[in-house]
Amino acid sequence: MAEYRADQKHETDDKNDTVSGIVDSIIYQNEENGYTVCEIEDTHGEPVTLAGIIPYLTEGDKITAAGQWVTHPQYGRQFKVESYEKVLPAEEDDILRYLASGAIKGIGPRTAQRIVDKFGTDAFEVISDHPDWLTDIPGISQKKAADISERFRAMSGARAVMMFCRDFFTPQTAMKIYKRWGGAAVDRIRENPYRLCEEFWGIGFTRADQIAMHLGLAPDSDERVLHAAVYVLRSEATRSGHTCLPFDTLVRCTLDLLFGEDATEEAAEAVGRAIGRGVELLKLIPCTREDGTELVFDTRYYRAETYAAAKLKEIRRLTPHIAQGDAVRLIQKTEAQSGIEYAAAQKDALLAAMNDGVMVLTGGPGTGKTTIIKGLISIFSSLDLEVALAAPTGRAAKRMSEATSYEAKTIHRLLEMDYSEDTEPRFLRGEENPIDADVLIIDEASMIDILLLESLLRATKRGARLILIGDADQLPSVGAGNVLGDILASGAFTTVRLTEIFRQESESLIIANAHRINEGLMPILDRRDADFFFLRRQTEEGIRDTVIDLVANRLPRSYGEEIRDKIQVLTPSKKGLSGTDALNPGLQVALNPAAPSKGEVKSRDRVFRVGDRVMQTKNNYQIEWETALGDEGTGIYNGDIGTVTDYDAEERLLEVRFDDRVCRLDFEQLDEVDHAYAITVHKSQGSEYPVVILPLYDCAPMLLSRNLLYTAVTRASKMVILVGREQVLAQMVANNRHFIRCTMLEEFLRRE
Numbered sequence: 001m002a003e004y005r006a007d008q009k010h011e012t013d014d015k016n017d018t019v020s021g022i023v024d025s026i027i028y029q030n031e032e033n034g035y036t037v038c039e040i041e042d043t044h045g046e047p048v049t050l051a052g053i054i055p056y057l058t059e060g061d062k063i064t065a066a067g068q069w070v071t072h073p074q075y076g077r078q079f080k081v082e083s084y085e086k087v088l089p090a091e092e093d094d095i096l097r098y099l100a101s102g103a104i105k106g107i108g109p110r111t112a113q114r115i116v117d118k119f120g121t122d123a124f125e126v127i128s129d130h131p132d133w134l135t136d137i138p139g140i141s142q143k144k145a146a147d148i149s150e151r152f153r154a155m156s157g158a159r160a161v162m163m164f165c166r167d168f169f170t171p172q173t174a175m176k177i178y179k180r181w182g183g184a185a186v187d188r189i190r191e192n193p194y195r196l197c198e199e200f201w202g203i204g205f206t207r208a209d210q211i212a213m214h215l216g217l218a219p220d221s222d223e224r225v226l227h228a229a230v231y232v233l234r235s236e237a238t239r240s241g242h243t244c245l246p247f248d249t250l251v252r253c254t255l256d257l258l259f260g261e262d263a264t265e266e267a268a269e270a271v272g273r274a275i276g277r278g279v280e281l282l283k284l285i286p287c288t289r290e291d292g293t294e295l296v297f298d299t300r301y302y303r304a305e306t307y308a309a310a311k312l313k314e315i316r317r318l319t320p321h322i323a324q325g326d327a328v329r330l331i332q333k334t335e336a337q338s339g340i341e342y343a344a345a346q347k348d349a350l351l352a353a354m355n356d357g358v359m360v361l362t363g364g365p366g367t368g369k370t371t372i373i374k375g376l377i378s379i380f381s382s383l384d385l386e387v388a389l390a391a392p393t394g395r396a397a398k399r400m401s402e403a404t405s406y407e408a409k410t411i412h413r414l415l416e417m418d419y420s421e422d423t424e425p426r427f428l429r430g431e432e433n434p435i436d437a438d439v440l441i442i443d444e445a446s447m448i449d450i451l452l453l454e455s456l457l458r459a460t461k462r463g464a465r466l467i468l469i470g471d472a473d474q475l476p477s478v479g480a481g482n483v484l485g486d487i488l489a490s491g492a493f494t495t496v497r498l499t500e501i502f503r504q505e506s507e508s509l510i511i512a513n514a515h516r517i518n519e520g521l522m523p524i525l526d527r528r529d530a531d532f533f534f535l536r537r538q539t540e541e542g543i544r545d546t547v548i549d550l551v552a553n554r555l556p557r558s559y560g561e562e563i564r565d566k567i568q569v570l571t572p573s574k575k576g577l578s579g580t581d582a583l584n585p586g587l588q589v590a591l592n593p594a595a596p597s598k599g600e601v602k603s604r605d606r607v608f609r610v611g612d613r614v615m616q617t618k619n620n621y622q623i624e625w626e627t628a629l630g631d632e633g634t635g636i637y638n639g640d641i642g643t644v645t646d647y648d649a650e651e652r653l654l655e656v657r658f659d660d661r662v663c664r665l666d667f668e669q670l671d672e673v674d675h676a677y678a679i680t681v682h683k684s685q686g687s688e689y690p691v692v693i694l695p696l697y698d699c700a701p702m703l704l705s706r707n708l709l710y711t712a713v714t715r716a717s718k719m720v721i722l723v724g725r726e727q728v729l730a731q732m733v734a735n736n737r738h739f740i741r742c743t744m745l746e747e748f749l750r751r752e
Contacts, residue, residue, distance in 0.1 A: 052081025053171030060098030157183020194227035205231035225274035237480035243301040309748035319357025363498030388437035396686035434461035445470030449479025490749035540577035552590040566690035569678035578695035587677035599647025603670035615676035625661035692716035696724030
């Protein structure tokens with residue numbers, strides 16, 4: 001199998017160079033991403049191998065490429081293309097060679113000869129601008145002439161986009177822009193460069209702004225300032241979870257983004273005017289809190305919070321109640337059938353679920369939430385009501401299924417997610433096609449962000465019940481909003497909080513310590529016969545080395561080699577010697593070192609090889625997967641963890657198994673993947689691992705919090721090992737400050 005990897009380990013020159021010549025042959029070409037390996041004859045008549053993103057390249061093209069000479073370990077010296085300029089041939093012989101190569105579908109060698117014989121050096125102009133003239137040539141109908149012209153113009157459009165974008169984007173990004181917008185891409189960018197940061201993941205405001213400045217847009221233009229304000233709102237939603245911002249904060253952040261220290265009063269006035277224009281254009285939505293604070297929303301989050309509040313109140317109002325006496329009898333019947341006697345709080349939860357359209361159940365580990373879910377399934381099924389179970393992540397849904405012996409789906413699957421060329425998902429279930437369930441039971445509700453809640457509620461049919469189950473003391477969702485916290489704080493719905501730890505769980509020190517942490521007490525650290533351990537280390541080097549040694553050596557020696565796959569290292573931060581950025585390379589060397597038998601590819605500053613544990617870092621709704629049973633679907637989501645199982649150098653693909661789903665990732669998609677030997681606590685939400693190792697070291701104070709420590713500890717089912725400084729542990733237990741997200745769902749729920 002040929003290995004065409006411009007990003008494989010090479011010996012490289014330090015400086016950029018250029019080469020020019022006529023394309024002699026195409027060795028490999030991927031039509032989806034434009035990756036090409038070709039051979040050209042340079043200006044000295046010497047053959048040169050080029051490799052890189054060069055879409056729609058064909059034999060006969062004249063190309064000037066900029067990049068670096070590299071030495072491929074298998075194929076020798078070649079030129080790694082970083083940018084290029086391509087011109088159509090001008091001489092008749094070169095035009096004939098180009099057309100005869102098959103570059104334009106519908107033109108073969110004989111037709112190419114006839115076209116050149118008739119039109120000579122004007123052949124390209126005729127194909128592009130006067131396709132009807134081609135019908136004078138035998139064998140070319142009106143339709144075929146139109147198809148030939150359309151294909152040729154598409155190729156010309158790709159060249160124009162790649163040329164225009166070369167000073168601003170990598171060839172990969174330019175190709176993505178062309179695939180989305182086609183030959184109109186340059187005109188769209190010139191008309192409004194800021195559409196790039198709105199419609200393409202990975203293109204930020206700063207990059208779009210550079211293009212706008214290059215095109216001559218005034219620094220204080222309303223267009224620029226308005227897009228900056230929208231970007232600030234969306235950036236804060238992604239980065240900090242805010243669904244809106246106070247007006248003054250939005251002005252300040254927009255000023256800082258655009259002008260930095262050079263901001264003036266005139267600039268501040270320009271920002272205020274642009275925000276006002278955004279309100280007039282309905283791109284921004286103003287809102288005033290009960291305390292008088294003026295807030296500004298991006299439209300998508302305003303729509304999500306207002307709709308969610310209205311729909312939740314509608315569910316509460318329309319769902320029929322089950323009479324108290326009947327509800328009590330149903331609980332007694334379920335107790336008799338299951339052989340379980342429910343505790344008082346558990347009975348309260350079951351009664352509330354039958355009496356209210358929306359019920360929230362919250363509690364820590366070992367407090368019997370799963371027992372209640374089983375009871376609810378039994379009760380509602382006995383009433384011939386259709387019950388649907390779901391959770392935000394695949395792992396959480398799988399745990400829910402295993403615990404209840406009842407099928408649970410991800411919320412995305414429940415909503416029957418579809419995808420298109422757009423960046424946002426499209427759910428087949430919605431107001432016109434609701435979920436066919438009378439009772440929706442959603443676990444790990446603390447992970448639900450406001451946009452997912454909106455989609456779920458739009459698909460909830462009239463009269464259906466909604467039961468939200470989660471741990472209110474865990475970290476909030478990765479996405480924007482504070483859904484579970486706001487619903488609880490509003491007091492608008494019946495809430496049952498479980499606090500009693502049941503006998504079968506009370507022997508677990510993990511559970512006991514989780515509750516101690518939640519109460520602000522130091523965990524018990526001196527038990528040697530338990531499932532919770534603390535290894536004191538003072539230096540960051542010592543913490544890092546101990547974590548790696550535990551995973552690679554100490555635990556496998558004590559519990560067997562198979563334990564390695566059951567260990568997950570969780571860290572508070574990406575940064576530092578014990579953060580994910582440092583631990584992942586160290587753990588990769590210890591657990592999956594390079595070997596001739598393992599295929600690998602370098603992306604950014606990371607090497608991905610067969611056997612690596614990896615994590616998807618962005619929702620990608622277009623990735624196709626299949627299972628061993630033949631089931632097929634699409635979508636790999638932020639936080640999904642898998643293992644690289646195979647490598648195809650020729651097709652530039654990595655095969656990754658995410659639980660029971662196997663997908664093939666194009667090398668260009670690896671910017672959405674990271675190593676997962678160590679992950680942040682935030683990324684672990686909704687997951688459970690047999691063994692959790694948590695390094696405790698000095699990092700950003702906002703990360704050294706009680707709820708982060710509590711979340712990390714409650715991810716473990718069999719063993720927790722803390723490694724680090726006891727004073728850091730004490731600091732986390734004592735720090736019960738929560739980062740406040742700016743949202744309005746709580747207030748919208750309270751309003752009549």
